[in-house]
Each structure stands twice: as C-alpha cells, then as structure tokens.
Amino acid sequence: MVKGRMDKKVLRGLLILVVCVVLVVSVVSVFLLDSELLIGVLYGVAGVGLFMLLAKVLTLIQKEGKQDD
Amino acid sequence: MIEATIPPFLIFFFGAAVIPLLGKGKVRQIFLVALALLGVVSVRLFIPQTGWITPQAGWIVSILPGIELTFLQVDRLSLVMGYIFVLAGGAAIIYAIGTVKEAGQYQCGLLYMGSALGAIFAGDFFTLYIFWEIMAFSSLGLIWYEGSRRARDAGMRYILFHLFGGCALLAGIIIHYVNTNSIVLSPVEPGWEYFLLLLGIGVNAAFIPLHTWLPDSYPKATIAGTIFLSIFTTKTGIYVLARTFSGVEAVAYMGGLMCLYGVIFAILQNDVRKLLSYHIVSQLGYMVAGVGIGTFIGINGAIAHLFNNLLFKTTLFMCMGAVIYATGKHNLTELGGLARKMPVTMITCVIAALSISGVVGFNGYVSKGMVIHAAQAEGMQLLTIALTLGSVGTLISFLKLTYFAFFSKNEEIEAKEAPLPMLIPMCFTAFLCIAIGWFPRLLYGLLPFEEAASHFNAYEVGHTIGVVELLLMTVFLFFMLGFFAPHDKITYDMDYLYRKAGRGFLWFSEKPLMGFAVGAEKTVLRIADFFVTFSKNPLRALRVMADLIGVALIKPFVFLFNLVIHPVYKYYEQDLERTKSQPLEEPMTTVSLGTAVLLVLLFFTLYLIVMLIHGWLISP
Numbered sequence: 001m002v003k004g005r006m007d008k009k010v011l012r013g014l015l016i017l018v019v020c021v022v023l024v025v026s027v028v029s030v031f032l033l034d035s036e037l038l039i040g041v042l043y044g045v046a047g048v049g050l051f052m053l054l055a056k057v058l059t060l061i062q063k064e065g066k067q068d069d
Numbered sequence: 070m071i072e073a074t075i076p077p078f079l080i081f082f083f084g085a086a087v088i089p090l091l092g093k094g095k096v097r098q099i100f101l102v103a104l105a106l107l108g109v110v111s112v113r114l115f116i117p118q119t120g121w122i123t124p125q126a127g128w129i130v131s132i133l134p135g136i137e138l139t140f141l142q143v144d145r146l147s148l149v150m151g152y153i154f155v156l157a158g159g160a161a162i163i164y165a166i167g168t169v170k171e172a173g174q175y176q177c178g179l180l181y182m183g184s185a186l187g188a189i190f191a192g193d194f195f196t197l198y199i200f201w202e203i204m205a206f207s208s209l210g211l212i213w214y215e216g217s218r219r220a221r222d223a224g225m226r227y228i229l230f231h232l233f234g235g236c237a238l239l240a241g242i243i244i245h246y247v248n249t250n251s252i253v254l255s256p257v258e259p260g261w262e263y264f265l266l267l268l269g270i271g272v273n274a275a276f277i278p279l280h281t282w283l284p285d286s287y288p289k290a291t292i293a294g295t296i297f298l299s300i301f302t303t304k305t306g307i308y309v310l311a312r313t314f315s316g317v318e319a320v321a322y323m324g325g326l327m328c329l330y331g332v333i334f335a336i337l338q339n340d341v342r343k344l345l346s347y348h349i350v351s352q353l354g355y356m357v358a359g360v361g362i363g364t365f366i367g368i369n370g371a372i373a374h375l376f377n378n379l380l381f382k383t384t385l386f387m388c389m390g391a392v393i394y395a396t397g398k399h400n401l402t403e404l405g406g407l408a409r410k411m412p413v414t415m416i417t418c419v420i421a422a423l424s425i426s427g428v429v430g431f432n433g434y435v436s437k438g439m440v441i442h443a444a445q446a447e448g449m450q451l452l453t454i455a456l457t458l459g460s461v462g463t464l465i466s467f468l469k470l471t472y473f474a475f476f477s478k479n480e481e482i483e484a485k486e487a488p489l490p491m492l493i494p495m496c497f498t499a500f501l502c503i504a505i506g507w508f509p510r511l512l513y514g515l516l517p518f519e520e521a522a523s524h525f526n527a528y529e530v531g532h533t534i535g536v537v538e539l540l541l542m543t544v545f546l547f548f549m550l551g552f553f554a555p556h557d558k559i560t561y562d563m564d565y566l567y568r569k570a571g572r573g574f575l576w577f578s579e580k581p582l583m584g585f586a587v588g589a590e591k592t593v594l595r596i597a598d599f600f601v602t603f604s605k606n607p608l609r610a611l612r613v614m615a616d617l618i619g620v621a622l623i624k625p626f627v628f629l630f631n632l633v634i635h636p637v638y639k640y641y642e643q644d645l646e647r648t649k650s651q652p653l654e655e656p657m658t659t660v661s662l663g664t665a666v667l668l669v670l671l672f673f674t675l676y677l678i679v680m681l682i683h684g685w686l687i688s689p
Binding site (some may be wrong): 012019036039041043045046050051055061063 | 535537539545546
C-alpha cells in the first residue's frame with residue numbers, strides 16, 4: 001500500500017519533470033529559435049494559468065446560495 | 070421556381086395550429102416526426118444559389134405603396150442556416166417526444182422554430198422584425214412551461230431584454246427606412262440606425278454586457294425547451310449580424326471578448342445547463358469574430374462554426390437533459406458515476422465535448438481553425454490569441470463536465486438510460502459531429518463562399534500539431550492540478566448589477582419621482598385655481614396675491630426666529646427656572662488652599678499692573 005503510494009508520487013514527480021522539460025524546450029524553440037513547432041504547449045500552459053488566475057479572482061464575488069433568490 | 074415552394078415557417082406554424090387537435094398518443098408522435106422530416110424536405114427543395122449577392126425571392130406582399138414584405142429570399146447564406154435549423158430543430162422535436170406531454174409546449178416550440186426559419190428567409194428588415202418578435206414570445210413559453218417561480222422570474226427578465234432589443238431593432242429599421250427609403254436586408258451606414266440595429270442584434274447575439282438573459286433563462290426552461298432555445302435565438306442574431314455588420318473590426322474584438330468571458334464563467338459553474346449556457350456565449354464569440362473579420366474565410370468560418378456548434382451544442386444539451394431526466398439532479402457536485410448507468414448518453418456527450426473543445430478529428434476543430442486562420446491572415450494577433458486561449462478554457466470546462474457527471478465516483482446515484490426518442494437524436498447529431506470532422510468537405514459545399522472554403526486545409530500539419538500540443542498540455546494540467554473541481558458556490562455576473570440598478574430605479578420612481586410628480590400636480594392645480602379665482606374677482610385675487618407675497622417674504626424671518634433665537638431664549642428661560650428652583654443651602658464649590666493662594670496672587674498682580682498703567686497714563 002505504502003509502496004503503491006510512493007510509486008504514484010514518483011510517477012507524478014516524473015510527469016511534472018517531463019512537463020517542465022517540454023516547457024523549457026518550447027520556450028527556447030519559440031522565443032530563441034523562432035520556430036512555431038511547439039507553440040501549442042505554450043498556449044496550453046498560458047491558457048490554464050490564465051483561467052486559474054481568473055477563477056481565483058472571481059472567487060471574490062462568489063457567494064453561497066442561488067443567484068435568483 | 071421559388072414561388073412554387075412553401076416557406077418553411079408556414080409548415081411549422083401549421084403544425085403549431087394542428088397539434089392540440091391530435092391528442093397525446095401515437096398520432097401526435099407520428100405527426101411530429103413527419104413535421105420534422107417535412108421541414109428538412111422543404112429546405113432541401115430550394116435550389117442552392119451560386120452567388121452571395123444574387124438571391125431568389127418569392128412570396129412578396131405589398132403592404133403600403135413602396136413597402137413590400139419579402140417572406141422568402143434564398144441565397145447560400147440563408148440556405149445553410151435553413152439546413153442546420155431544420156436538422157437541429159428536427160432533432161429537438163423528436164427529443165421532445167420523450168419528455169413533453171403538454172400540447173402548448175409543442176406549440177411554443179413549433180412557433181419558435183417556424184419564426185426562426187421565417188427570420189432567416191426574410192428578404193427585408195420589417196419581415197425580419199415580425200418574426201424576431203414572434204421568436205421572443207414563443208420562446209418565452211418554453212421557459213414558463215417549466216412552472217416554477219424561478220422560471221417565471223427568469224422568463225420575465227428574458228422577455229424584458231428581448232423587448233428592449235426588439236425596440237432598438239425597430240427604431241433602427243425605421244430610421245434606416247427614413248434615410249434610405251429602403252427596407253432591404255443589407256449593410257447599414259454609420260449613424261443612429263447603425264447603433265440601434267447593432268444594439269438590437271447584439272441582444273440576440275449575446276454581446277457582452279447584453280448576454281445576461283441567456284445564462285439566466287436557459288437553465289430554467291423545460292428540458293426540451295432548453296434544446297429549442299439553444300438552437301434558434303442566438304444563431305438568428307449571428308445570421309443577421311453577418312448580413313448587416315460583416316467586416317466591422319469592433320465586432321471582431323467583441324467576439325474575442327465573448328469567447329473568453331463566456332468560457333471563464335462556464336468553468337466556474339456547477340449547474341450543468343448553466344455551464345452549457347455560458348458556453349453558448351463563448352462559442353458565439355467565434356462566430357461574431359468571424360463575422361467581424363469579414364473576409365470570405367472569416368464569414369465561412371463563422372457560419373461553419375454556427376453549423377457545427379448547433380450539432381455539438383444540441384447534443385450536449387440533449388445529453389444533460391437526459392441526465393436531469395434520469396437523475397433529477399442538475400449540479401455537478403450531486404452527479405457522477407453515470408458512465409455505466411447511461412452509456413449511450415455518456416458516449417454521445419463525450420463526442421460532443423471533444424467536438425466543442427476542437428479536438429482533432431471532430432467538427433469543432435475544423436470550424437474553429439477556420440476562424441482562427443482568418444484572424445491570423447488579417448494580422449489580428451490579439452484576437453488570434455484570445456480565440457486560441459478560448460479553446461483551452463473550453464477543454465477545461467468540458468473535461469470538468471464529462472468527468473464529474475459521468476466518471477467521478479458516486480455510489481449513491483440511481484439512474485437508468487434515457488428513453489429511445491431521446492437517444493435517437495443525440496446519436497444522430499453526435500454522428501454528424503464525427504462525420505464533418507472526418508469529411509469537412511461535406512460542410513464546405515454548403516458555406517456561403519464555397520470557392521474560398523475549398524482552398525482551406527483544416528488538417529494542415531503545423532496547425533494540427535499545435536492543436537494536439539495545446540490539448541494534451543491542458544488535459545495534463547487539468548488532472549494534475551485538480552484546481553477546477555466543482556463547488557456549490559455561485560458567481561455573480563453582470564445581471565447582479567442590473568438587478569441592483571433595477572431596484573434603484575424602482576425606488577427612484579416610487580419615492581423622489583413620485584414626490585416630484587405630486588408636488589408638480591399640486592403646483593399646477595394651485596395655478597389653475599388662481600386663474601379661476603382671478604377671473605371671478607380680479608381685485609380680490611390681487612389682494613390675496615399681495616398677502617401671499619407678504620407672507621412668503623416674512624416666512625424666512627419667522628423660520629429663522631424659530632430656528633435660532635427662540636431656542637436660545639428658551640434655554641436661558643429654562644436655566645433661570647432651574648437655578649431658581651435649587652435650594653439656598655446648596656453647598657458651595659471649594660478649591661484647594663494652593664489654588665486659592667494662586668488666585669489671590671493673580672488678582673494682586675493684576676491690581677499692580679492696573680495701578681502701574683494708571684500711574685503711567687496720568688504722569689505729566
């Protein structure tokens with residue numbers, strides 16, 4: 001059980017590492033080499049980041065209950 | 070040729086008139102299926118026109134000298150709209166057989182569908198306006214048939230918005246007619262009519278901030294009603310926008326704003342139909358952007374996305390309708406675990422979700438790509454970025470919808486698959502989503518500018534790789550971060566401000582405005598009374614007037630006296646009375662010995678100073 005949980009953590013860490021590497025390669029490719037081959041990765045990360053930020057900002061005007069009440 | 074064909078709206082108006090006579094059994098079901106098929110046939114009978122500017126017109130009625138209403142005008146744009154309206158509307162009619170019992174609800178749905186078809190085949194502004202208003206009122210019935218107080222209130226807000234939009238549209242049409250002596254449905258010159266028409270169309274096309282009626286009312290309509298609503302009103306708005314405001318840059322950027330605004334609010338929703346309603350706003354953004362770009366590929370992209378959107382959005386609303394029908398629940402926090410219990414609904418929902426998210430191989434990928442390509446080609450970088458980021462948000466919200474409705478754990482939920490009349494249209498529209506994704510030329514042949522569409526390659530390698538990267542990264546981050554899980558809270562939209570402003574307006578009308586009105590009425594009555602008195606006895610009236618002026622002049626002094634002098638006098642009078650009433654043997658106030666000595670010294674010093682000054686003054 002504990003081993004399984006450890007494996008999951010290791011796998012998650014490896015995935016994050018892979019994504020970070022892909023992200024760095026994408027930034028280098030797009031901004032330094034002027035290639036658009038990996039621009040989709042940057043759009044994906046920027047999009048998720050933007051929507052997380054906006055969602056966080058909009059929590060300020062969130063309330064319990066129904067809007068129609 | 071076109072004179073011999075029947076305008077499609079007549080078929081559905083006829084259906085609405087006949088349906089109450091058919092009872093509630095098989096006859097009505099067969100009639101509804103026949104009506105849906107007849108609608109498709111009626112549009113298929115029109116011969117596709119080759120040009121954008123050379124439409125065929127028929128069913129022209131002269132109502133006044135110089136004013137002719139054209140009830141049937143067909144060109145490639147109206148034809149593609151006709152095709153998708155009868156396909157999606159037909160699917161909605163068949164779906165309704167599974168859930169709707171009241172003949173009145175069918176009547177509203179058929180009138181709504183007929184008037185939407187009437188609007189897109191209208192050849193002039195007045196005919197358009199007539200059908201525009203029928204659409205508004207018939208669709209209101211679909212909201213009110215839900216029966217709850219929430220639905221009634223939302224319906225009131227819905228119709229208020231549409232009446233406002235209708236008034237703006239009518240005012241714009243009248244000014245346009247006065248200026249040009251023409252009511253032909255065509256682009257308008259800048260001026261008041263330009264602004265008013267854009268406002269009127271903007272209400273139906275859900276421009277920000279005129280969009281609030283949409284996520285407010287659609288989730289509160291009946292299950293079948295929401296599907297009808299999601300098809301016609303907004304898309305008719307886009308169609309008229311394409312006719313009158315194509316190539317307006319501000320409209321294109323409004324599309325970008327709608328795309329992002331709709332999607333962020335969709336991500337925050339818990340109610341499945343509210344999430345889908347906000348997504349209508351977002352997807353309309355792509356269409357508005359395409360129309361605003363205004364190039365051949367831009368208009369093609371807008372109409373292609375409209376066509377595709379009706380397929381996947383209708384599927385999504387039908388799936389969520391089936392979920393609500395089967396479980397009685399409509400919040401993502403209450404759902405989950407439905408994948409095994411409702412497999413057909415789950416599969417069709419996933420197909421539609423992949424389509425709307427623009428996944429490669431589905432129809433949304435084709436048309437979104439077309440709009441984004443048009444923005445890129447025109448050098449509108451900001452718009453390109455907004456539309457691309459909109460795709461990321463769309464995928465996030467549909468990962469959330471499908472995962473938490475079907476795949477997340479929920480042992481307690483009880484449900485069984487939706488009835489067959491609900492499943493058939495869902496499968497049909499989901500199939501078309503895949504078919505157009507794999508064979509986009511099926512759609513290209515219907516678009517307004519077929520030649521331009523035929524040169525567009527949706528599966529261009531660089532673009533396809535970019536989209537795959539974007540989607541994979543979004544999926545990975547969605548599951549890794551776990552940030553977008555549903556919650557019970559609700560997010561206020563701009564309608565919160567409208568409601569506050571509305572309450573403020575009511576208060577202003579009831580209190581200060583009413584007070585002013587009463588005061589004005591009294592003044593007018595007094596003046597009238599004076600004239601009556603004056604005409605009876607002028608001398609007496611003059612004397613009364615002089616007295617009145619005298620009283621008016623003295624009144625401020627009396628007021629001042631009452632306000633200042635009288636209270637001061639009263640205070641001293643009361644103080645005197647209080648002092649008099651105090652007993653004589655009241656103990657005196659004492660001070661310490663040091664203070665007494667200090668006071669004596671002070672007085673002595675003062676005495677010396679006075680004597681010094683006195684001596685100095687009298688000395689020679």
